[in-house]
Amino acid sequence: MLLLPLLSLSALWGFVLNLTMGDAQSLLRAGTLYQTLGVTSTDLGLQLQAERVRSAEALTTRELTEALGGQRARTDRSVGEFRQAVTEAGDAAGNLGRPLGTLMGALDQLGSIRADIDNGLSSRLSGLNEYNRILDSIFLLYDHLVSVSDLGILQQASSLQAMGMAREQIAREHALVIGALADGRLTEPETAAFTEYAASRRFLHARGLAGLEVTLRRPYEQIFASESFQTFLSLEARIVRTGAPPPDAAGWTETISSLTSQLDKHGLAAAEVLAARTSEAATATVAEIAIAGGVGLIAVLASIIISVRFGRRLARELGGLRAAAVELSEQRLPDIVERLRKGEDIDVRKEAKAIKVSGSAEITDVARAFGSVQRTAVTAAVGQAALRRGVGQVFLNLARRKQGLLHRQLALLDGMQRRTHDPDRLEELFRLDHLTTRMRRHAESLIVLSGSAPGRAWRKPVPVIDIVRAAVAEVEDYTRVAVEAMPVSAFDGGAAADLTHLLAELVENATIYSPPDTQVQVRGDQVSNGYAVEIEDKGPGLSAPEYAAFNTLLADPPEFDLADSDRLGLFVVARLAARHGIKVLLRRSPFGGTTAIVLVPREMVTEQTALTAGDSGEEMAALPSRTRKKALAVVTSGTHAGLPRRVRQAGPSSRLQPSEEPAPGQPADRSPDEVRDLFSAFQRGTQRAREEAQDEGDK
Structure with a gap:
């Protein structure tokens, strides 16, 4: 200067x-x-x-x-x-x-x-x-x-x-x-x-x-x-x-x-x-x-000497002001914001301390102005945090109420299914049951966004295949999802509900953004760092900048923005992944679509050597009755333990076909006796699940 x-x-x-x-x-x-x-x-x-x-x-x-x-x-x-x-x-x-x-x-x-x-x-x-x-x-x-x-x-x-x-x-x-x-x-x-x-x-x-x-x-x-x-x-x-x-x-x-x-x-x-x-x-x-x-x-030299001395003093004063401003912008305010994100209570008077600098009147005036800005920023941050907590509490209250209603609805559906032997009515009740399960997942999404955790949890490890099948069962277009054979393993029961929710969001995203006549592949394998689950679709994929932006969001989820509701599912996935230290990565598939990789850390994985791929009935016992019943309806072919097993269709769902004729290779419609036997098996499974859930509650 x-x-x-x-x-x-x-x-x-x-x-x-x-x-x-x-x-x-x-x-x-x-x-x-x-x-x-x-x-x-x-x-x-x-x-x-x-x-x-x-x-x-x-x-x-x-x-x-x-x-x-x-x-x-x-x-x-x-x-x-x-x-x-x-x-x-x-x-x-x-x-x-x-x-x-x-x-x-x-x-x-x-x-x-x-x-x-x-x-x-x-x-x-x-x-x-x-x-x-x-x-x-x-x-x-x-x-x-x-x-x-x-x-x-x-x-x-x-x-x-x-x-x-x-x-x-x-x-x-x-x-x-x-x-x-x-x-x-x-x-x-x-x-x-x-x-x-x-x-x-x-x-x-x-x-x-x-x-x-x-x-x-x-x-x-x-x-x-x-x-x-x-x-x-x-x-x-x-x-x-x-x-x-x-x-x-x-x-x-x-x-x-x-x-x-x-x-x-x-x-x-x-x-x-x-x-x-x-x-x-x-x-x-x-x-x-x-x-x-x-x-x-002499005048020039005197001006230089005086200016240098004045400049040094001014530089010291500005240096102190700059250091205080940098500390405010890079340390104090970010620390306050981070503490607010963690839910801590902040005392505005205590945290918005005055900036202490000495010097000319102009420097002190600027310091006071910075102090005023600091108080305003802290007050605004506290207000925003309170607003976010309020919104989160609204989300939580609405979600809890909705959850209670959905549980009651599921109980009513369960009773209606037990009392009904008409195959057509059983099929309608089954569809309504599936819709209610999806609504329950959306209610849990609101709970996740509010910063709370859903109430569902299990003490024992839950097999991986059960969690994957339960996640697929919560997707609307579940008939397009193909679950490949996976190594026998189990995840921590305390994280089973969150993992099911996380995988369901990713699978649903894959079905939504891929053509209706294509399949979504789900496969898993044990790796050196834990257990990896891959969800691959045949959609158009994304651009490199979009993949980078989504992966950044998944790696470090920001505060949820109410205006950015289009990415609601990604926010939920990011929150759930951050809660359990799970890594989620999106990348382009070799077939042109998108592959979502979910890496569950080793400390959450438990080997289940006693389980086999054919013991699906025992595996399903670890899930709640409603989830287990839905999972049984979508997994494998053949019969087991007296339950008919549904054969995965070779093409899109019949409701997606432009004509009324069945697609080539699609199985013929079941006879009324087969449908009756199917839903009777569902009813018996429901009864058994209710009894097991009662036993878990007693524990």
């Missing part, structure tokens, strides 16, 4: 410092350039002007004199010194690349210019113009040398530059006149050039004089008021007017020498004054930068 403002402040300080340092560096660079390029280029210009005058005489007389040779030697030395100055300037001349390149290229042409003059290939005006182009390159360099950030210095440097260029125009006039004095005439192009030089000189003098300050302008005003300058003006006007050189060559030369000497002397003095001012301004700017930058740096 504090890093960004500090970085912004540091960046702003650096930016301002860089701008100010840029101004100082510009002034210092201007002084360096003046001491190197400025001095040497000025001398180079003077030498080129002198060589131009000597070359004008040679172009007129076509004679190469010693004076011209000596001047060329001095010019060459000046060129060498200038090149050396460029090297010494180094990085300071970095922004002068274009004007320096232009001047260096012009100086490289100096040899060819001299050769044309020596060989008589150049006219007087064209030869002088070649020198003029070199001098123009020097003045272009001067324009870039005076690019400083100080406006006052820049204005004075520009004015002095204009006075220097006016001095160059006088030198050009002098070169033309010297050439013309040798043959006594000015050509028409030369006269036009002289007129142009005179006009440029007047404009540059006016421009430069107007921009100079008093101390620098006064010497120029004195020069312009001198006799030599006035004489020059009159001679210049005469040449422009007549187009002929002055008659007095010595007078012209003396006037020009006196005038240019004064101009050069004052120009050099003015340049030195301006250079000194530039150096002083640079020094003052650097001093200001040092003071301002130092103060700014």
Whole structure:
């Protein structure tokens, strides 16, 4: 939070410092350039002007004199010194690349210019113009040398530059006149050039004089008021007017020498004054930068130190608040919710303790707000738990009442079955008995969802095959369920009712979500971790995400959501499995349907070596009368112990067939005598079961 403002402040300080340092560096660079390029280029210009005058005489007389040779030697030395100055300037001349390149290229042409003059290939005006182009390159360099950030210095440097260029125009006039004095005439192009030089000189003098300050302008005003300058003006006007050189060559030369000497002397003095001012301004700017930058740096450092200390304190306070909030969200509230799920009573005042943090007012305000949120959350959780308990109690009360009514209904049905010998009526009573058994299972589902346990339990272990057959008997479409042979074993009697209920829910789910003309296979086997029961259907199956979601629910059942009634059976299975440590897993069957695997832990499994697969009558004795009677009706074929055994149909139930004709392979309808014998056997079995149940109650 504090890093960004500090970085912004540091960046702003650096930016301002860089701008100010840029101004100082510009002034210092201007002084360096003046001491190197400025001095040497000025001398180079003077030498080129002198060589131009000597070359004008040679172009007129076509004679190469010693004076011209000596001047060329001095010019060459000046060129060498200038090149050396460029090297010494180094990085300071970095922004002068274009004007320096232009001047260096012009100086490289100096040899060819001299050769044309020596060989008589150049006219007087064209030869002088070649020198003029070199001098123009020097003045272009001067324009870039005076690019400083100080406006006052820049204005004075520009004015002095204009006075220097006016001095160059006088030198050009002098070169033309010297050439013309040798043959006594000015050509028409030369006269036009002289007129142009005179006009440029007047404009540059006016421009430069107007921009100079008093101390620098006064010497120029004195020069312009001198006799030599006035004489020059009159001679210049005469040449422009007549187009002929002055008659007095010595007078012209003396006037020009006196005038240019004064101009050069004052120009050099003015340049030195301006250079000194530039150096002083640079020094003052650097001093200001040092003071301002130092103060700014101290301010930045002080801000950093204060911000770091404040940030550390704030971080400690926020760290304490964060730790308290994390403890609240990840430990205290989940612990309270878990305790509420277990049915414990929670004291809101005791559990919703205030969050104790120290620090600024804002931190304590946030802590109080968290405390308020905590109290609200705990109160809401307690209220939700109370609501769930209330709903569960409603479920339990309704289920108990419904259970009592169903038990009474089953007792009435039992009595009616004993008193009835009509086969048709016995069949209807049997169907009603089956429907009532299913209703009893649904009532027990409500008891399971309420968090309570059904009342049915047995002291002795119950054979696995009996539990499986009893579960199948509680399914509406039990005729489609095929129970394969299973290893003889038994489950703990205390969990027999819950296991029967769990398997019944899974078998019913398999029959509902599979085509009506298919069978549901139920098989079991002993495994290393206990006993596994598999229920496989031929339905369309589920997607991988759906299997994952259902298996998660079965492994860790959440709180029952009243809005999610579509998964009521899975919630019941999950609750029953969690109660006894049973693992239930759904996966795709190799045939395309779904296989439900129920793994009963080893501690709930008891080996029953004394039992055999054929002793179904003895096995059934372990179940209650109602469940035993239903199980006997759906299991095997043949007869046993005087009871007829029902042969499993080869196809779907007759009520699922589109026509009234029996399906191929389906057994023919029983005769009335067989039906009578069947239900008489049911009646005798019921009587025996009631007696055994009475004996169990007496125990």
